[in-house]
Amino acid sequence: xxxxxxxxxxxxxxxxxxxxxxxxxxxxxxxxxLIPSSSFDAEDDFKFFVQEFSEFGVQRFMxxxxxxxxxxxxxxxxxxxxxxxxxGGNTFYFLKHLKKAGMFGHFEKFxxxxxxxxxxxxxxxxxxxxxHTASFPHFDRDENPWDMKNLSAMxxxxxxxxxxxKNSKRYDAxxxxxxxxxxxxLYGCGDGxxxxxxxxxxxxxxxxxxxxxxxxxxxxxCK
Amino acid sequence: MGNTKLKESRPSKETSKETIGYPKFKEIDxxxxxxxxxxxxxxxxxxxxxxxxxxxxxxxELARELGLIPDNHPHELTKELKEEILxxxxxxxxxxxxxxxxxxxPKDEIRQKTYMATRYLQLQHPCKKGxxxxxxxxxxxxxITNKGKSYDVSSCGTGATKLSPACNINKxxxxxxxxxxxxxxxxxxxxxxxxxxxxxxxxAKNGLETERVLAIxxxxxxxxxxxxxxxxxxxxxxxxxxxxxxxLPTLKRVVDYYIERQVKNKVWKNIxxxxxxxxxxxxxxxVETFAQMSANFEDQYIFCWLDWDGDNILMDGGxxxxxxxxxxxxxxxxxxxxDVQRWSTSIKEQKQKARYIVQTFAQIVDYIKNEKKxxxxxxxxxxxxxxxxxxxxxxxxxxxxxKMGFNLKYSEALLSHHRKDIEDFRSDFTxxxxxxxxxxxxxxxxxxxxxxxxxxxxxxxxxxxxYLSRGINGIVNEAEFIDIIKSSYATKADLKSSLRxxxxxxxxxxxxxxxxxxAAKKCKxxxxxVLLDVSMRSSVINKYDRVTGDSISTIVEKVMAKKxxxxxxxxxxxxxxxTEYQNLNPDKERRPSNFEAEKEQSHxxxxxxxIVREFRDGI
Numbered sequence: 001x002x003x004x005x006x007x008x009x010x011x012x013x014x015x016x017x018x019x020x021x022x023x024x025x026x027x028x029x030x031x032x033x034l035i036p037s038s039s040f041d042a043e044d045d046f047k048f049f050v051q052e053f054s055e056f057g058v059q060r061f062m063x064x065x066x067x068x069x070x071x072x073x074x075x076x077x078x079x080x081x082x083x084x085x086x087x088g089g090n091t092f093y094f095l096k097h098l099k100k101a102g103m104f105g106h107f108e109k110f111x112x113x114x115x116x117x118x119x120x121x122x123x124x125x126x127x128x129x130x131x132h133t134a135s136f137p138h139f140d141r142d143e144n145p146w147d148m149k150n151l152s153a154m155x156x157x158x159x160x161x162x163x164x165x166k167n168s169k170r171y172d173a174x175x176x177x178x179x180x181x182x183x184x185x186l187y188g189c190g191d192g193x194x195x196x197x198x199x200x201x202x203x204x205x206x207x208x209x210x211x212x213x214x215x216x217x218x219x220x221x222c223k
Numbered sequence: 224m225g226n227t228k229l230k231e232s233r234p235s236k237e238t239s240k241e242t243i244g245y246p247k248f249k250e251i252d253x254x255x256x257x258x259x260x261x262x263x264x265x266x267x268x269x270x271x272x273x274x275x276x277x278x279x280x281x282x283x284e285l286a287r288e289l290g291l292i293p294d295n296h297p298h299e300l301t302k303e304l305k306e307e308i309l310x311x312x313x314x315x316x317x318x319x320x321x322x323x324x325x326x327x328x329p330k331d332e333i334r335q336k337t338y339m340a341t342r343y344l345q346l347q348h349p350c351k352k353g354x355x356x357x358x359x360x361x362x363x364x365x366x367i368t369n370k371g372k373s374y375d376v377s378s379c380g381t382g383a384t385k386l387s388p389a390c391n392i393n394k395x396x397x398x399x400x401x402x403x404x405x406x407x408x409x410x411x412x413x414x415x416x417x418x419x420x421x422x423x424x425x426x427a428k429n430g431l432e433t434e435r436v437l438a439i440x441x442x443x444x445x446x447x448x449x450x451x452x453x454x455x456x457x458x459x460x461x462x463x464x465x466x467x468x469x470x471l472p473t474l475k476r477v478v479d480y481y482i483e484r485q486v487k488n489k490v491w492k493n494i495x496x497x498x499x500x501x502x503x504x505x506x507x508x509x510v511e512t513f514a515q516m517s518a519n520f521e522d523q524y525i526f527c528w529l530d531w532d533g534d535n536i537l538m539d540g541g542x543x544x545x546x547x548x549x550x551x552x553x554x555x556x557x558x559x560x561x562d563v564q565r566w567s568t569s570i571k572e573q574k575q576k577a578r579y580i581v582q583t584f585a586q587i588v589d590y591i592k593n594e595k596k597x598x599x600x601x602x603x604x605x606x607x608x609x610x611x612x613x614x615x616x617x618x619x620x621x622x623x624x625x626k627m628g629f630n631l632k633y634s635e636a637l638l639s640h641h642r643k644d645i646e647d648f649r650s651d652f653t654x655x656x657x658x659x660x661x662x663x664x665x666x667x668x669x670x671x672x673x674x675x676x677x678x679x680x681x682x683x684x685x686x687x688x689x690y691l692s693r694g695i696n697g698i699v700n701e702a703e704f705i706d707i708i709k710s711s712y713a714t715k716a717d718l719k720s721s722l723r724x725x726x727x728x729x730x731x732x733x734x735x736x737x738x739x740x741x742a743a744k745k746c747k748x749x750x751x752x753v754l755l756d757v758s759m760r761s762s763v764i765n766k767y768d769r770v771t772g773d774s775i776s777t778i779v780e781k782v783m784a785k786k787x788x789x790x791x792x793x794x795x796x797x798x799x800x801x802t803e804y805q806n807l808n809p810d811k812e813r814r815p816s817n818f819e820a821e822k823e824q825s826h827x828x829x830x831x832x833x834i835v836r837e838f839r840d841g842i
Contacts, residue, residue: 031691031692039767039768040804040832041804042762043759043762043763043766046759046762047759050755050759054755059691059749059751059752059755060691060692060751060755061688061691061755061758061759062688062691062692063688063762065767068767068768068836071681071685071703071706071707072706073685073689073699073703073706073707074685074688074689074707077688077689077692077693080692081692145826
């Protein structure tokens with residue numbers, strides 16, 4: 001299984017992760033598909049996505065929105081791609097539509113045949129067992145106006161992910177508080193950082209911290 | 224009648240009110256050069272203050288463009304600004320009925336200058352020469368000049384004039400607000416203003432010429448004064464009436480006025496110095512404008528009920544009077560609007576109507592130049608019509624390349640060397656675009672339609688992506704093609720495979736890929752690079768959710784029903800977000816993104832987008 005979890009940040013900050021994600025495809029001319037969290041301004045996201053990855057010589061891109069009706073033809077084409085990138089945005093909205101479209105099953109098959117699944121921020125959180133980390137801290141959380149109760153997500157990893165982490169007391173207070181109630185380790189990554197999983201191997205990029213059972217630990221990273 | 228009893232009012236307390244904060248508003252006082260240049264083309268009315276109005280909407284962006292407010296004015300209706308808007312636009316005419324009944328209005332409420340209703344030809348009037356028709360419930364507030372450009376300002380809902388159809392059919396003057404007549408009562412409604420507002424702002428954002436709404440003043444019972452602005456609000460029908468009446472001096476003066484205005488506004492920059500050649504230049508401009516406008520309307524599925532009277536359209540091809548204007552989601556070429564006494568033209572007949580308008584202008588120019596009026600039939604084979612036909616198809620070729628997603632560089636390369644290949648693709652494209660449902664004609668709320676079944680925007684958006692994924696030769700099979708192109712109007716029977724359709728699917732793709740390869744070859748790039756560029760641009764141009772007439776009507780209903788009522792500033796903000804979202808220009812400036820920029824729209828905007836989606840295939 002090949003996963004890349006991005007925290008967020010600028011194109012420059014994510015250059016290393018982008019390169020690693022492409023390397024994981026082991027394909028000379030990979031096909032990439034962007035699934036944005038919402039179709040609202042998705043074309044803008046697509047443009048920037050193409051800009052970021054065409055720098056590495058990639059020429060084959062697709063845009064696929066899950067919150068508008070789509071054709072079987074395009075879905076099948078997306079699932080045949082080498083890398084699928086789940087964008088950021090409102091985690092609850094994204095989760096709701098991924099579930100409604102039955103995408104989790106498709107992603108499992110995609111991963112089984114060797115595809116690379118990447119997620120940025122909300123897109124990364126939905127790869128974990130549930131999306132509770134989108135609900136805090138109170139000063140920087142996603143709205144859930146749909147009042148979604150079932151927050152279970154893809155369960156592709158056995159940890160929680162907290163994007164855009166800032167090494168500060170107010171963040172730590174909320175993350176430590178959460179970790180006391182959770183049975184899973186929670187990884188907080190700053191922008192430009194992230195987690196790469198290739199089969200059984202996990203590696204960290206940028207400054208990452210583990211919050212587990214009320215403790216905060218530094219995580220050694222490869223870059 | 225009309226302007227026979229006009230009196231000069233003395234400056235009153237109300238009219239001489241100092242406008243320190245917003246001095247530009249003072250220019251809008253009924254003065255207009257048309258009144259001076261062609262007095263017989265207008266009917267002048269005294270106006271008085273209409274009380275009880277509230278500012279329901281104010282277009283800050285447009286007001287800045289006009290210089291009415293400074294560039295740095297906050298997005299806020301200050302008390303002073305509100306008063307200024309009401310003082311300028313909350314007016315009603317003192318019409319013939321008022322005068323005949325000797326109504327006395329407080330002198331200090333009567334404005335100093337007169338305001339004009341303009342005369343023009345209208346097919347719904349019994350007199351087909353335009354002697355009694357024109358602005359039935361509008362007056363022109365005046366003209367405003369800013370940064371070297373002048374704009375006409377007019378208001379709808381300012382009272383019943385003697386030019387309304389009701390007045391002339393029933394041969395009587397009506398009191399403004401008379402509940403026994405609807406259109407003839409001289410009032411307009413808030414929902415009309417909001418529909419025009421949302422529609423015109425979206426179309427303006429996408430580069431179409433159109434009137435724009437500057438303000439909406441609302442009154443009890445859903446009534447409103449809707450203020451609109453455009454660089455030049457003259458319509459062909461403002462000239463056609465004088466032609467029909469064989470009134471050469473007036474016709475010449477209206478045409479001269481229009482020419483002079485276009486030159487002054489620097490819209491026409493290379494007009495010949497010989498005054499006699501002005502009219503040929505004028506005709507050439509008309510040909511160009513109407514060829515482009517009719518091609519654009521057809522390709523963007525804009526239904527605008529063009530007809531022989533030259534009403535419902537501006538001289539510069541701009542859209543006016545949104546009452547019957549629609550934008551279809553599919554090419555519903557059989558839709559007709561039911562105007563009670565008559566059916567409208569259909570979208571595909573618009574070209575012929577535009578062509579007839581050009582023919583009429585050829586007659587006008589000949590009449591002015593030779594001072595002898597010939598029959599319209601004498602201009603059936605006029606060279607201007609041949610130019611019109613050629614230019615119409617030139618624009619159709621440009622439009623199809625733009626819709627496919629080709630940028631200017633690729634388009635120019637294809638247009639200059641591969642016209643035949645573009646036309647081949649256009650022919651295949653038209654085959655699918657024109658396909659109708661086997662269900663036959665259906666009644667729709669405001670007319671009749673025979674549903675189109677294929678969504679061409681979907682195929683243009685998805686096809687390049689599939690090719691990119693499969694490789695340039697990885698064609699899409701028949702079932703996949705139909706899966707992509709089918710709309711919500713298509714029934715199972717409509718989608719049945721046929722030999723002819725399958726051949727067309729193959730031909731469509733062959734022509735499509737040929738254009739990609741030709742553009743690549745001409746510009747010395749790989750087909751994949753061209754395809755990627757086309758794919759990205761096409762995803763914007765052919766966005767899944769594009770507004771239709773139905774969606775605008777439903778959005779306006781929601782805005783009207785919103786409790787608590789939306790303030791003018793709130794409508795303005797929602798409109799801004801909405802029109803930004805509906806801006807389908809692939810070259811517009813994009814915000815920087817890391818694919819997770821805040822996608823938090825206001826609750827009401829989300830509701831609007833949902834409506835746009837629901838009605839995306841409609842009329």
